[in-house]
Amino acid sequence: MKTQILVKLALQSIRKNKMRAALTMLGIIIGVAAVIVMVAVGFGARSRIRAQISNLGTNMIVITPGAAQQGGVSQGAQAFANLSLADVEMIRKNAQVVSAVSPVIVTRGQVIGDGGNWRTLINGVDTDYQVIRDWQTASGEFFTAEDVASVRKVALLGQTVAMQLFPGIDPIGQQIQIRNVPFTVSGVLAAKGQTASGTDSDDVVIIPYTTAQSALSGRTFIPQILASTASENDIAAAQEEIRVLMRESRRIAEGDPEDFTVKNQNELAEAASSSTRVMTMLLAAIASISLLVGGIGIMNIMLVSVTERTREIGIRLAIGARGSDVLTQFLVESIVMGILGGCIGLALGYTGSKVLGHFTGWDTVMSPLVILVAIGFSGAVGIFFGYYPARKAAALNPIEALRYE
C-alpha cells in the first residue's frame, strides 16, 4: 500500500474516534508544549544573560581578591584586602598583552544635586575604565588622565542618577555634592540597563580613583581590578600573564594557592547561566516523563483499538493484506497520532511561551531546531509505543479474526 493511502487511512480512523484520539494525544500535547515553553524560556534567559555579560565590556578580565588562606583556614574574599594600586601599576608596567587596566574603588554615599538627592554607588576608576567597559558618554566628556593625575573633583553620572539629581535640567557643568564634597559633573554616561543579577548598571557615579581615595574614604582597599585586551583571541593569554605577574609580585611559591582570582567575561557568563541550566534540565526531565506517559497512553489506546477492530483486521487479511500491511497501517496510525499531538503541543507551547513572555517580560526564543526535535521526538514516541500493538494486530489469524464478535 502506498504511504499516502496509509496516512489517509490513519487520519480517517482518528477522525472516526475524535474524542478518544484527542484524549490519547493529550499526554504528547502536554509533553511537547512543556518542552517548547521550557526551551523558549531557557534559551531566552540564556541569551539575555549573554547580552548582559557582553554589555559589561569588551574582552574584559576581572581580578578580585581571592580566598586567602592562613594555615589552611580559608578567610574568604573580604577577609584579606589584598588588591592595591601597586598591583594596578605593576600590571600596567609589565603586562604585554593587556591593553587597558583600571582599579575600581567602590563606595556608597549620598549624592546631592540641584533637583534632588540620591544614595548611590560611587566608583573610583582610571580613564581606561571607559575602554574596558566600552561605555560611551551620552553627553559631556569622560574625565582625562590629567584629571586623574591632578585629583580633580569631576564626576560622571549614570542615567539613573542624572535623572534623580537633575530632572529636566542638563547636568553638564552643574555642581553636585558627594558625601558633602563638591564635584563638577563632566558628563552623563550612556544607558547600560540591568546587569545579569538584576541590579541597575546606570545607578552609579564615576569619579577618578585618585579623588575617590583622597577626598572620600581615604581607603586603599580595591575590591576589583579590571583589564582588557585589544583582541578577543588574547584574553586567555592576558589572563595567564596577569596570573604569573601577580604570583611573582606576591612571591607565591610554586604549588601554593593564589590569594586572588582572575576571571574573564565568558567565565562570568558561565557562572551566571549555570543556574538556568539546572532549571532547564529539571524541566526537561519533567517534559520527558510527560512524553513517556503520553506514549504509554498511545500504546494503551492502540491495544484497545486492535482488539476492537479484530474483525476489520480479519477482513483485510482475508482480501489479501499481508501481516506487514496491517502492521504498517497501525504503526502509521500511532505515528500520525504522535506527530499530530506534537504539532498541537508545539502550537500550544508557542502560544504559551509568548503569553508567558508578555506577562513576565521574559525573553522567549524559538529555534527551528527545537521545533524539528519536538515533532521528530513525538513521532518517535508514536513508533516506539505503537510497534507492540501493531505487531499484535499483524500476527492475528485471519480465520479467528473474522469470527471474532
Add this chain to the structure above:
Amino acid sequence: MNEIVIRTDALKKTYATGSSEVHALRGVDLTIARGEFVAIMGTSGSGKSTLMNLLGCLDTPTDGGYELDGVRVEGLGKNELAAIRNQKIGFVFQGFNLLPRTTAVDNVELPLLYDRSGRKRDTRAIAIAALERVGLGDRLEHQPSELSGGQQQRVAIARALVTEPALMLADEPTGNLDTRTTTEVMAIFQELNEQGMTIVLVTHESEVAVYAKRIVEVRDGRIVRDEPVRNRRSAAADIERLVTQERSAA
C-alpha cells in the same frame, strides 16, 4: 486461463485440542471446473467450514494437495497465500463483513489497494464499475449503516469481484437475510455465473443450494454426496413470483 479452478487431492485437516486430535477433514477429493456454481452443504461440525477455509487459502492443510487455478497452494508461505487470496479469490462473508464507517466505494476499492502485482492502476474507476455491476452505482458514497441488508451484501459481492478473481467463495452469504433479499442476492450470483464466474457457495440451507448447479455435501469430514442440482431454480423468476404474490396480497 486454467480450465480446472479447484483440484484437491486427499485433503486432510487435523486440529489438536489438548491431548485429543480432531479430524475436521479426513481426505477430500474435489475438482471444480471453470464456470461451475457449486453449493457445499453440511451441518455444523461437518467440516464444511474447514473445507471453505482451506479452499479460501485462509488455512493450510495438514496433509494432501490443493491446486487453485493452476497454482499448488500447499506449502506456500503467509505472504504468498495473502497474494493468492488477493488475486485469485473473491470472498463474500456471512454478515457482510464490510468495514464500518467506510463508504461503499472505499470498501470495494480495498482489495485493489493490497494488490502488489501492479496490474490495477485506476483503482477508483474499477471499484465504481464493480458497484455498477451489482446495481449500486447510485450508492457509491453511502456507508454500510446507510444501506439495507441486501445492498450491503451486494457491496460485499462487488468487493469480491473487483479483482476479477478465478473463484468467488461465498460463506453463508444469505445467513442473515430474509427470503426476498436472499433471492435477490442469489439472482446476482446466478447472473455472475452466467457471465462465467466460478462460484463456490457454502450453505446449510437446501433452499439456497437449489440455485447452484452442483451440490457437494460434507459430513464427518468427508464428501458424502456430489451431484448436479436436478430441479434448479432461477432466482430471477422467483423474484417475479414474489413480486406478483405481494401485489395480490395488497
